[in-house]
Amino acid sequence: MRKFLIFLCLAICWVVFLSAVVEMPPFGDPANITNRHVVPRYLEEGVEEGGASNIVTGIILNYRGYDTMGEVTVIFTALAGVLAVLKREDVKTSTTMVATSPVGPSLIVTTVVKLLIPFIVLFAVYTILHGDVSPGGGFQGGAVFGASMIHYTLIFGLLTYMRKIRLAVKVPLESAAILSFAIAGFIGLFFGQKFLTFLMPALSHEAQYLLRHAMLLLIEVGIGVATGIIFGSIFASLEKVERI
Amino acid sequence: MLWRLDIILLLFLVATALGVYVTKDLMAASIIFSAYSLTMAIVWQQLSAPDLALTEAAVGAGVTTVLFLITISKTVRRED
Numbered sequence: 001m002r003k004f005l006i007f008l009c010l011a012i013c014w015v016v017f018l019s020a021v022v023e024m025p026p027f028g029d030p031a032n033i034t035n036r037h038v039v040p041r042y043l044e045e046g047v048e049e050g051g052a053s054n055i056v057t058g059i060i061l062n063y064r065g066y067d068t069m070g071e072v073t074v075i076f077t078a079l080a081g082v083l084a085v086l087k088r089e090d091v092k093t094s095t096t097m098v099a100t101s102p103v104g105p106s107l108i109v110t111t112v113v114k115l116l117i118p119f120i121v122l123f124a125v126y127t128i129l130h131g132d133v134s135p136g137g138g139f140q141g142g143a144v145f146g147a148s149m150i151h152y153t154l155i156f157g158l159l160t161y162m163r164k165i166r167l168a169v170k171v172p173l174e175s176a177a178i179l180s181f182a183i184a185g186f187i188g189l190f191f192g193q194k195f196l197t198f199l200m201p202a203l204s205h206e207a208q209y210l211l212r213h214a215m216l217l218l219i220e221v222g223i224g225v226a227t228g229i230i231f232g233s234i235f236a237s238l239e240k241v242e243r244i
Numbered sequence: 245m246l247w248r249l250d251i252i253l254l255l256f257l258v259a260t261a262l263g264v265y266v267t268k269d270l271m272a273a274s275i276i277f278s279a280y281s282l283t284m285a286i287v288w289q290q291l292s293a294p295d296l297a298l299t300e301a302a303v304g305a306g307v308t309t310v311l312f313l314i315t316i317s318k319t320v321r322r323e324d
Contacts, residue, residue, distance in 0.1 A: 056295050127298065135294035135295045135297075135298065136294075136295065136298055137295065139299055140295065140298040140299050140302060143298075143299060143302035143303045143306075143307065144298075144302045146302075146307060147302055147306040147307050147310075150306075150307060150310050154310070231307055234311070235307075235310065235311065235314070238311060238314050238315065238318075239314055
């Protein structure tokens with residue numbers, strides 16, 4: 001009976017979703033409403049208005065800035081939720097997988113990780129800083145940065161990781177994304193424009209261009225650093241809990 | 245040629261998704277899930293979305309898998 005009910009619910013969902021898919025405009029049709037108004041505007045004026053030669057970055061940080069600001073807040077809230085349930089890592093009680101495992105890390109693994117980490121971090125920095133000219137940006141670079149920290153922690157343990165990045169440094173950096181977004185948003189208010197606008201008609205063309213690039217860079221670096229540190233913090237607070 | 249590659253990738257996606265559902269060993273399931281994410285990253289690249297491909301490869305295949313493995317190592321490995 002229970003299985004039948006589950007199956008029935010799934011079947012109803014399936015029919016509803018399929019009918020929604022049938023109603024969708026055909027993929028790639030130039031007559032779609034989005035292709036007639038939104039896409040041409042992005043493609044023709046995106047570089048000029050968005051300030052980034054990579055149009056995706058321009059759309060994410062400029063046209064849909066509010067949306068991205070919300071996403072950044074979601075990541076921060078996720079960290080807050082994890083910390084509320086699991087609590088932050090503690091130097092005194094923290095153990096690591098390596099410390100508790102009967103076999104220590106092998107020489108090959110430690111050497112390879114030591115050699116690879118600088119290159120992974122370099123790639124992360126490149127991805128963050130080149131977000132406005134090539135694919136990538138704050139989220140992507142930050143995720144790579146966070147993954148590099150996680151790998152370091154997996155091999156060398158939580159204690160060395162926490163000695164490298166102290167809690168007093170970590171806590172402000174976790175909110176760097178929202179902070180940089182807010183700062184970049186308030187720049188518009190000082191010029192008599194709306195919140196989070198990138199267009200300042202009061203300035204000359206060159207000054208506008210420079211300011212736009214500076215704002216993009218500020219937001220990208222903020223998002224990148226915060227995403228990386230938040231991933232590291234979530235991992236560390238998960239790793240800390242003793243075996244139940 | 246590329247169209248055929250897409251078909252293979254999509255079939256592999258379905259196979260890995262079913263594999264995650266069927267597998268009772270959670271460790272194996274999370275590793276199959278990371279294979280799913282990696283394939284998904286290639287599919288994003290095929291759909292000309294390199295931004296998403298980067299995110300999927302780093303978050304889906306890297307960070308999420310590690311978080312799953314950590315959670316499994318703190319709890320039980322088998323699904324009841």
